[in-house]
Structures are given as structure tokens and as C-alpha cells.
Amino acid sequence: MKLKIINSTSHWVMPRIVMVILVILLIIIAVQRMISCKKTGTPFINLKNYRFFMPGWDKEKLLGSILTFIVYIYLMEFLTFLPASIISIFLLNVLFDNERTKKSMITSGVISVGFSIFIWLVFGVLFRITLP
């Protein structure tokens, strides 16, 4: 067996091989599932009983944290690191907290301002790491 390596197309050799391996593996996974489904008598595709998320999952916290993250990225572009971090860390603190009392809001505020400034000082000023 031979596989001539031609310079102009050599960048596609490995990706193609890996893709073929992945497809074969997917087929094996599907066949394995089919066999085990046949044994237990469950249908191969069972959308009705399929759950991606855990029962009673916290929509607000999960989707909220992804959304806040995206907002954070845009805020950093417009507001620079420190104000963007204070706002986003505050939002995340409120989001992750299980109670929304005045006291916990104040704690969230203190944590977001305190840690953002601390990290900015340590990373940005002391260690001179590039920050947005």
C-alpha cells in the first residue's frame, strides 16, 4: 500500500484520515446502541424520553451565565477591562446567589468591585499582563 505525499495537497491528508476514522467510530457507536436497544427492547431513537438537561434544571442560572459571558465580551470591547468586569462580576454574583435580599446585593457589589480591582492590580499593574 502506498500514499504519495504531494506538497500542494499534503495539508488535507491527515484531516481526511481522521474524518474517516471518526465516521467509522460513529457507525460503531450507532451499531452498539442498536444492539443494546434490541436486547432491552427500547426504541433506537427515543425522543420522547430523551433528556439533555437534568430534571428541574436551573434555566435562569445556566442560560443567564452564558448570556452574561457574551455581554461581558462586548462590554470589554467598549468599556475596557475594569468597568466591564465590575458590571459582569456583579451580574454573575446576583445570578448565582440563591437569595436576592438587600444584604446579599451589597455582598455582590463589594465582591465585584473588590475582586475586579484586585485582579486588575495584580495582573495588569504588578505582573503587566495585557488586559482588554
Next chain:
Amino acid sequence: MFGIMNIIMSFLGVVIGIVFGALPGMTATMAIAVFLPLTYSLDLGQALCLLLGLYVGGISGGLVPAILINIPGTPSSITTGFDGHPMAARGEGERALKIGITVSLIGGLISLLALFFFTPPLAKLAIKFSAVEKFLIIVFAMTVIAALSKGSMTKGVFAGFLGVLVTLIGRFFDNQQLRMVPSFLTVELGSGFQLLPVLIGLFALSQILLEAEAGMKRNPKMEGGIKGGGRGFSFSDLKGQGINTIRSSAIGTFMGILPGVGGSAASLLSYSQAKNFSKHPDEFGKGCVDGLVASEAANNALTGGALIPLLSLGIPGDSTTAVLVGAFLLQGIQVGPLFITQNPDLWRDILLGLVVCNIIMFVVMFYPIKYIAKIINIPKNRLYPVVILMCVVGSYAIRNGNMFDVWTLLIFGIVGFVFSKTGIPSAPFLIGFILGDDFEKYFIDVLKSSEGSFAAFFNRPIGNVIWVLILISLAYAYFDNKRSKKLEAQNIELQNKA
């Protein structure tokens, strides 16, 4: 020079590592991933001391919540709670913690001996490797991943190759051509996805997303103090545990050497072996010291073991050492067979650093254990936002300010979340991602020099030895997979009957 700064960094690393380890939902891998950016401006010796401290502390801290509230702080302390928690329940919390901490130290030091003796000869052998052997050793690493993904062998291999495919995105070094890059991202993805945001996403952000999905419930509070009026600790508690400790440390070290095997597999194997060899196996699970010793010696022994393939072959032994690869690359150092000969000072620093970190771990945890136990009461929903902040800083700074890398972090955070929902393991993916470039390079190099003939892969003696190893691990994978599937089916049947 191993100076005072190295010791300070080790101390910092160990203490922060213990906090991460002791909080369920935060792991040693997460600690290293999050603190990696701090090392950008340190010299390599100090950076390594910090990271090794985080590693040792992170693995060790996991025993605290496992014993006190029966929730493992890290995956590697799963079995610690089996016997540690019953001990705490009958008022021997402090005794259990101190036994755990002491054997953790012993396990760590035994694995260090293995690291010291085995790495140089292995590296010496590996220096003789040509592209053929280098390619085959990566294939071998992948098959070992398959062999050890209990019951989900195909998913483990799938994850590994998916990692390879993802790392191939970008420019091919040989002909400078782009592949698999959408036309609007040619600048951002020209050099592919960066390792650091990928791994922070997979191991830190995805963990936070999983916790968010579960609603960030607070851990159960520890009832009372750690002293419950039961028996206290004395070093004579460890009498008769010598063989158990050494066997468990050896198992932990060996499991560490195998790529893609985490601490949980090491402690589970060592626990079950301790039970098999025990004269009183019925006492396991009811607060038996032997079980606690087996679990804790093994998971700390993993640390030294996992560094052996990393420093001799350039192959990370577990997800945490995979993160260390990132640290070396940041400092411009290639880990592999030449590492020890080219960096003798660094090699000495690593060994010294590990000894120091293990001793600091013992001192910091053993005496003030009353205060260490309080860590588990820290509300993690207050810590996660700060962890996210540090993840962002680390990803952004890796290429001196590139917002695309922060997007990468988010994307792989979601990928890691989806992986854990669909039962695809993240560690093989990361190992495939790290080794993928070399995998391609050596494969193309061999075929180029042999003018396309595949026979070149089979006509070198060391290469053929590796082929035999590959076949053995594949055969093992096949039979072990069948056996664990059978066991699983039997368990389900038993449960149905009950």
C-alpha cells in the same frame, strides 16, 4: 537556583490548591488552568513551583469534604469518603483526616521516587526514536486511552480523534495552506484554536456551567466540629498499613503513567485491590482505615506518576499534566525526550519542588486541620464569578490581547458541557488536541521519506516493539470492555430483581 521565591510560590500554590480541592465542584485541573496566566511573568522555576503546588494541594484538599460531608472535593477522592465518612460519623473526623493527610504525603513521596528513577532512562530510550516511533508512541497513547475508558471505549477513542481533528484546524506547517477554516475567520483561526482557552473552557468553565444547571445549591453544612468525641489520631494508627500504603502508592503511580487515566480510576482500583487483599473485607465501607489509606495514598501517588510520560515522552498522563504542557509551552520549552538533558536545572527544580510541595501540604493541612476543615463552608457561588474573571484574563492574555481567544474559551466551555451530558470524556479529547499536531507531522514525515510506502512503519525494531504494545492494549481494551459491559448488565439485572 532553588531559592526562597520558589518556596514562597510552592506555599502559595499548595494553599490555593487545597482551597480548590476542598471545594466540591472545583478541581486541581481548574486551579492550574485558572492560575496559569499568573505564570506569564514569573521565571520558569518559580512558575513550576506554583503549578506543582496547585497540583499537589488540589489533589490533597479533596479528602476534606469527602470525609466530613461525604462529597468528594475532586474526582480522585471518590473512594476516600467510602470509609472516611463513616469514621467522621462516629466522631473520628480528625483521626480520619490526619490519617488521610499522612498517607497522602507518603504516596506523593513514593511516586516522586518513581519519577526520579524512571524518567531519565525512559527519556534516554526515547531519544533514539525516529519519526516512526514518535508517531507510534502517540498511537499507543491513544489505544491506552481506549483500553481504560471502562465500558465506553468507542466514546473515549472518538473523543481522542475529535481532539486531533480540532487541533488540525488552521495552517499546515509544511505547505502553509489553511484547512477547515471558515473564510471569515482566516485571521483569527490561522494558527488554530489556542491550547489555553480550550483547556480552561473544557475543565473550568464547563464545570461552572454544570453547577449553574444544577442550581448552585450549597453543600450540606458540616455538623459540629471535626472532633466528635471519638478516637483521636496517633501515628500508631498507621501500624500494619505499610504494605497497603506501598501497594496503593504503586498502583497510583502506575495509573498516573498511563495516559488519559484520572485520579478517580487510580483510587478506585487501589481501593478494590486493598479490599481483595484484606483479611477483613466486610469492614470496608464501614469506616475501615485500610480503605481510607488505599484511596489517599493512590490519588497522591498519581502526581509523580503522571509526570513520567510528560517529561520523558511529552505525553501528558492526566488532564492536570495536560494543563502543565500549556505552562511549558508558554515559557517556550518543549517537553519530550530531550527535556532532561537540555534542562538539567529545571529537572532538579521540578523534583525539589515536588518534595517541598508535598512537605508543605503536610504541614499546612496536618496541624491547622481545624481551620482547613472550614474551607468547605465557603459559598462557591461567590467564588465562581471570580474564577470566570480569571479564566477570561488568562485566555485574553495568551496572545497578548486577542478577544477571539475569549470566544474560544466560551465555545469550549459549552463543548465541555455538552461532552459531559453525552458521556464523551474530556480528558482524551484534550490529549488528542495536544498530540494532534505531532501525530500529523510524524505521519507525513515518515511517508515523505519512504516515498509513500506504509512499509516504513514496520521496519524498525523499536517501532515493532511499540506495535506489539499497541496490539496488546487493543486486545485488553476489547476484552475489558466486554467484561465491564457484562458486569454492568448483571448489575442492572440484579437491580431489576431487587
